[in-house]
Amino acid sequence: MTPGDLPAMLDDLEELVLCESFSADLDAVAASAEVVAALGARHLGARPETIVVDGVAHLRWSFGAPRVLLLGHHDTVWPIGSLRERPWSVTDGVARGPGVFDMKAGLVQMFHALGSLASLDGVCVLVNGDEELGSGTSRALIEQNARACSASLVLEASGNGGALKTARKGTSNYRVTAHGVAAHAGLEPEKGANAGVELAHQILAIAAMTDPTGRATTVTPTLISGGSSGNTVPALAAVTVDVRVTDQAAQDTVDAGMRALTPRLAGTRLEVTGGPNRPPMAASSSAALFSLAGRVAEELGLGPLSGVAVGGASDGNFSAGAGCPTLDGLGAVGGGAHAADEHLIVDEMPRRAALLAGLVEALLKGRT
Template identity: 60%
Template sequence: MIDDIGRLVGTESPSADLAAVARSAETVAGTAAPYLRTEPDLITLDGRTHLRWRLGSGPRRVLLLGHHDTVWPIGSLAGRPFTVEGGVLRGPGCFDMKAGLVMAFHAIAALGAEAVNGTTLLVTGDEELGSPSSRELIESEAAGCAVTLVLEASADGGALKTERKGVSLYEIRVDGRAAHAGLEPHRGVNAGVEAAHQILAVAALSDTDGGTTVTPTLLTAGTTTNTVPAHGRFSVDVRVRDAAEQARVDTALHGLRPVLDGATVEVTGGPNRPPLPRTASDALYRRARRLAEGLGLAPLTSAAVGGASDGNFTAGAGIPTLDGLGAVGGGAHAADEHVVVAELPRRTALLAALMSDLLAADPRTAHDSDAITTGGSTR
């Protein structure tokens, strides 16, 4: 497993570099070949390369979902090479989430071809960008399955991710009128000042007690130090626990109006990923806890997290979804990204057991205590 992870990490795959993502897809396919013993469908959408394995000829039952793109630019390996020291594996993208892909390959191989009949493994190449090209692919693959198991890395301490916030992304453009900042500033309409008014209004939409964060992020305005800014823009990152909050914030942002006479405000963007509510994962989490106990593993824990994944899409489509089944470690998107080596075989065994359990018995007719339910209906 370590060698396989090293091979994937060694093929850098920043999301925005289409050629790098295409090279990574070839590496993923080659690494998977000895374990899956079948070629994937290489699916290119808007120049981004995704991989899909439909294992066996039976009806689709279980969707394994992951991604092979990372946030790390080409050249990151030079400063943060792949290493394994003291039981800790390091390298850009190892935790988020190339180790999770390798775990899936080994879990499938351990179960054997007959046992995984009805499994789909989908590995996308643009998750870190918000899945602009792969969202429809993800939702269409999930629609034919009973459950989705997400190979994203675990939360702190190995906790499974049973709740994720929904994400909305916006850009707010402010236009004013340029003028000389020293000679006649009164003739200008200061887009920077207008942006400041709008930023305060946007930030006020947060609801800390309800778990809603509305965060202005990247900000630009103006052209030179002695010119009243004619244009400005800023980005907004929104995280919410439920769809009603997502709709509230969306309505408020698209309802922004200028404060200064002569200024204009234009809002683009909207919801990117729906929330992954606990109701979408509860039954699967109970199964996983029971199976972990049977394997003699440490008791599983769960966590609600602010970050989103492609599991938000499948949960939003009404498919029971369990996230965080990948590597145990930490430092996603950070210099200390790492994977705890000793947990790789344990978590792979859990993934295999969960797949086997779901594929062996029809989730639609399982015992009530183990039923896969969402939104009040049994799937």
């Protein structure tokens, strides 16, 4: 059996897209988990284990002793009601709708791929419900399952042109808060300690941690807030910082730099919270799997594969960080993740499902 029934795949995809699953809405995530569980059961012949951690619903299918881990997520960044503005549609070979690319099509392709295999012995499927929030409640589950497997395949959307994702940057997130002293900005500003000015100094120091080329380490001040009124010396100001790195040493260096920030103005103090979130997924983690995927694609007549290193992180960072060889970007082909033009090239769905099925089968047979 081959996973090539496009009309059936689109029916399944429509079912998932119409069940909105905004990460921050736990009721919506729970409802989505039920829909995904039922869809998976139809294709895999078994209901998953539902694992609820801090109110977030995750799903796990296990078949025998696990050797190959497939990772996906059913939550999206789209608030409930987004379907009214971006309804499900398929026009001229392009499907649209909230989460269609990131990553509900990947789940459909995965279920169809696995459903086409003669045996699932050795397969573990983990679909979490909080990936878009950083996988805070599912990280331990991902790492636990990854340590038990010899390969991890991630159904996140592909890179440009269908490229598989062979490396991902690690991520860290910080919040730097400057504490000062409030005072009347007109009558006696000298009695204050300006948290806003202090934060400005820190923002420049933080931005200077970025690699000058902007390709390796990026340290980016993002959300900035502060002050209480237009005529008051601000007693509080804060900035959120997004960090992306290519290796663990860089992540450690930035963390040390963030912890070493010191106040510049008398009367102010700094508070630094947060830290590393996802470890880097190095190219070495995916090299053997990418090579095998290329051979499988050639055997199936799917053409040559391309790979790309990306700045965005996924749960593949966790599986790779746990020591499990990991290949990412095996999901949908399209574009516009998290954006108004999110879309999917529907003709690629059977091709990607066939590639995944061939790759899983090769790994279960011990090919390297």
